[in-house]
Amino acid sequence: MTNSLSQAAVSAVRTTLAATIVLVSLAARPALAADVQVKIANFTFDPPTLTVKTGTTVTWVNADDIPHLVSEKDGKFRSSALDTGDKFSQTFTAVGTIEYFCAIHPHMTGKIVVEP
Ligand SMILES: [Cu+2]
Numbered sequence: 461m462t463n464s465l466s467q468a469a470v471s472a473v474r475t476t477l478a479a480t481i482v483l484v485s486l487a488a489r490p491a492l493a494a495d496v497q498v499k500i501a502n503f504t505f506d507p508p509t510l511t512v513k514t515g516t517t518v519t520w521v522n523a524d525d526i527p528h529l530v531s532e533k534d535g536k537f538r539s540s541a542l543d544t545g546d547k548f549s550q551t552f553t554a555v556g557t558i559e560y561f562c563a564i565h566p567h568m569t570g571k572i573v574v575e576p
Pocket residue numbers: 527528529562563564565568
């Protein structure tokens with residue numbers, strides 16, 4: 461009885477260890493997070509609010525025929541002027557909500573919500 465209990469305990473520890481190893485290896489490889497796009501079209505960011513996992517790279521693509529910028533509201537990042545078809549990428553490693561806007565057209569706003 462004692463023997464089968466301890467075997468069960470060893471088995472549980474092994475399962476927990478295996479799960480921990482899987483989690484750690486996933487966390488160490490942010491490239492596994494799906495990379496996503498925000499389309500800039502008709503003076504809007506689409507989608508206006510995007511929720512991603514930490515480690516995700518977001519790429520903005522300008523589909524308008526006039527230039528736009530992607531500027532974090534406190535200047536933490538800022539693209540150059542994006543002409544039609546130009547792209548700008550940013551990788552989000554910290555949990556939080558990032559607000560951004562177009563510095564040419566400040567009424568254009570968007571959010572990236574970064575989750576663990
Ligand atoms: Cu703009």
